[in-house]
Amino acid sequence: MPSEHWTHPEPGDGPAAAAAQPTPEQVIAGLRATSEGGAELTQLLTPEGERVASPQFDRYVDDIDAEALKGLYRDMVLVRRADREANAMQRQGQLGIWVPLLGQEAAQIGSGRALEKRDMAFPSYREHGVAYARGIDLKEVLGIFRCTDHSGWDYQAHRFHPYTIVIGNQVLNAAGYAMGQKFEGKVGDEDSEATICYFGDGATSQGDVHEGFVWAAVYDAPIVFFCQNNQWAISEPTERQSRLPLYQRARGYGFPGIRVDGNDVLACLAVSRWALEECRHGNGPVLIEAFTYRMDAHTTTDDPTRYRLSDELEEWKLKDPIERVRAYLARGGGADQAFFDQVQADSDAFAAELRDYCFNMPEPPPDRIFSHVYAESTPLLDAQREEYLSYLDGFIGAGEH
Missing domain, CATH: 3.40.50.970 (Thiamin diphosphate (ThDP)-binding fold, Pyr/PP domains)
Structure with missing residues (x-):
């Protein structure tokens, strides 16, 4: 049984290894597995760096x-x-x-x-x-x-x-x-x-x-x-x-x-x-x-x-x-x-x-967040910008921003 069938079983294939004791062969297969994803996995280059031929791809x-x-x-x-x-x-x-x-x-x-x-x-x-x-x-x-x-x-x-x-x-x-x-x-x-x-x-x-x-x-x-x-x-x-x-x-x-x-x-x-x-x-x-x-x-x-x-x-x-x-x-x-x-x-x-x-990235001005929200500004966006800047002006040292 391929290792992917007991580590990642398909529907109807029975319980995974977590619910059943794997055989020694299954354990070895799992340890030697170099790829995951099951039989349907498309792969052209293995983890060991070997090229795999694919007629389709x-x-x-x-x-x-x-x-x-x-x-x-x-x-x-x-x-x-x-x-x-x-x-x-x-x-x-x-x-x-x-x-x-x-x-x-x-x-x-x-x-x-x-x-x-x-x-x-x-x-x-x-x-x-x-x-x-x-x-x-x-x-x-x-x-x-x-x-x-x-x-x-x-x-x-x-x-x-x-x-x-x-x-x-x-x-x-x-x-x-x-x-x-x-x-x-x-x-x-x-x-x-x-x-x-x-x-x-x-x-x-x-x-x-x-x-x-x-x-x-x-x-x-x-x-x-x-x-x-x-x-x-x-x-x-x-x-x-x-x-x-x-x-x-x-x-x-x-x-x-x-x-x-x-x-x-x-x-x-x-x-x-x-x-x-x-x-x-x-x-x-x-x-x-x-x-x-x-x-x-x-x-x-x-x-x-x-x-x-x-x-x-x-x-x-x-x-x-x-x-x-x-x-x-x-x-x-x-x-x-x-x-x-x-x-x-x-x-x-x-x-x-x-x-x-x-x-060294410069700190953006506080109204930067309102820039480029829309292709053209709107009255509502302008009002929100003015309200936000007015709010900031109420703090000590506000002129520094």
Whole structure:
């Protein structure tokens, strides 16, 4: 019996190992397992850095030679280094909060690099890697978590919507946007577009997500629903969210679902390219479940040691998305030590640049919060601004602001 059947049983397969004593063979199989996600998991690069052939998806990464793969590796290293620096800056009081992406770099860089410039992306609040892939300066992302900006980028120019903090709400926004693409005839020709929407496994328990699925399915909207299943919705495991693997939920809405190894940047790139192509040709929507793991806390206000075991974390460290690409490049001669050292140096310089910017970021004036709420101001907004400034003027030393 494959290990995934007793660690993550399918409906009707009987009890899991937690409720029945596994055989020695099952224990050995579990210890030797190098991938998770079951028999339906799409994987092109194993945790050991070995290439796996896929008749269905190989053609979507035919252009990824050693140089292109080095670029993906560099993307992931820089994004991880920026994430770790931001995490440290929050601990030092420079950011109000931070949402780590540690461990999810492959899912975000792979899917982000699959997008064409004309496509639109709708993030939640953890998609720093996708933002980077869409050409957004991560300094602008820091402004959100330092509480100085709603979002600092032009979302139309970058085709990347502002972060959404309300769990699952972006799915409705994205479904509506994709419906608009369909209504405006931006599907089915050489200039066709698609939308991708990011959310986590916990968001699948929100009504907004299901409503978005329904509307997208009814109108054949060109949208890829990209679920980063990092196994923990704050403090609840995926097993408490669904009886079925999340990708199988798509069947109930009448569109395809697929599970991809979310720690495999090649597989995430290939599957995302396939799904986006399906949507651009009018065969959407598509649900992708990127099976990955959150290596850090849900946010910097969370303590994951209260609800998960350290051996689980250690197991997933063996499936690190960056190390498998490094192993593949090193084994095949695609990169030497000088390349890896240079990428590390570049990532340190990148982090130092972010740190310098954050520590020296000017404090915004108090009326900044009212800026850019609407394309044009309204009488009500003007009144609220004046009332707020008048309130501040009532304090001692108010003129200093």
